Amino acid sequence: MVPAAVTPAPTIATMVICLPDELPAEALTAHQLRTHFGVTGTLTPLFWAVPQLRLWQRHQMIGLRKGRPASCAGGPVRLLDLQGMRHAAAIGAAIRYQIWQQAVHGTRPATPWPTFETRHLxxxxxxxxxTAVADFHAQPRVNAMRLHAAATPGPGQPGVGELEMYQAGQMAYQHYRAASAVVGDALLTTDGRKLAPTSDALAHRVTYLEQALRHLDTLEPDQRLLAVALETTA
Known part of the structure; x- marks a missing residue:
């Protein structure tokens, strides 16, 4: 009897939470996150405040930091520069894609990690x-990416975790990174619904991004968003 396929759990590092109106920003401690939303993590500066943020609007922002752009953990949608974030993410993705294309030039398309993980589970x-790890790493394209990362260490380098996204093409990768920049890996709505990908496979990630962006478009300008870096379990 052939065992039923097991879908690997998705990697959820950053969650965006749509905050209820009645919850004050002062209550957003680690303990309150567990109490109100059932998540364990810390506030993370995912968002950018709008460039024209007024002094009297600063108190509406959550975890606002200095700088241009000024990053923050959240605030009202109307005071978040979501369009600017998506534009910047797309530009950064275009640069990374060009680096990736040069790094893997001459190699054949590789099978992404979720396929091996599914077979193992x-x-x-x-x-x-x-064995799954060894088979994944044995692919010439994956080796080319790992060698590039080893030779040029530092942030922003193409990673094997996004292999399938890169292989979808430059425009697809730019759209993927632009959308991910504003909705993270999962989204919690005000009525308690959790939107998240079924797995790390690109098709599941795209489905999540479609759902999350669609929900984002329905939010009122005063709806507050909060970004949380979730704690990972070993």
Whole structure:
């Protein structure tokens, strides 16, 4: 009997929460995040405040930092520069894609990690985790990416975790990064619904982005958003 395929859990590092109107910003401590939203994490400066933010509007922002652009953990939608964030993310993605294209030039398309992980989780006895990792890393394109990362360390380098996104093409990768910049890896609505990808596979990520962006478009200008970096469990 062939075992049923097991879908790997998605990687959720950053969650965007649509805050209820009655919840004051002062209550957004780690303990309150668990109490109100059932998540464990810390506020993270995912968003940018609008460039024309007035002095009297600063108290409406959550975790506002100095700088241009001024990053923050959240605030009312009308005071967040979501369009600027998406534009900047797309530009950065275009640069990374060009680097990636040069790094993998001459290699064949590779099978992304979620495929190997699914095979392992479906039948861990016949296909151990170490074997899955070895098979993934044995691909010439993955080796080319790892060698590039080793030779040019630092932030912003193409990572093997986004292999499938890169292989979708430059415009697709730019759209993916632009959308992810404003909705993170998961979104919690005001009525308690959690939007999240089913797995890290590109098709599941795209479905999440479609749902999250659609929800974002329905929000009122005064709706507050909050970004939380979730704690990971070993």
């Amino acid at each position: 479906t039948d861990p006895q016949k296909y151990p985790y170490d």
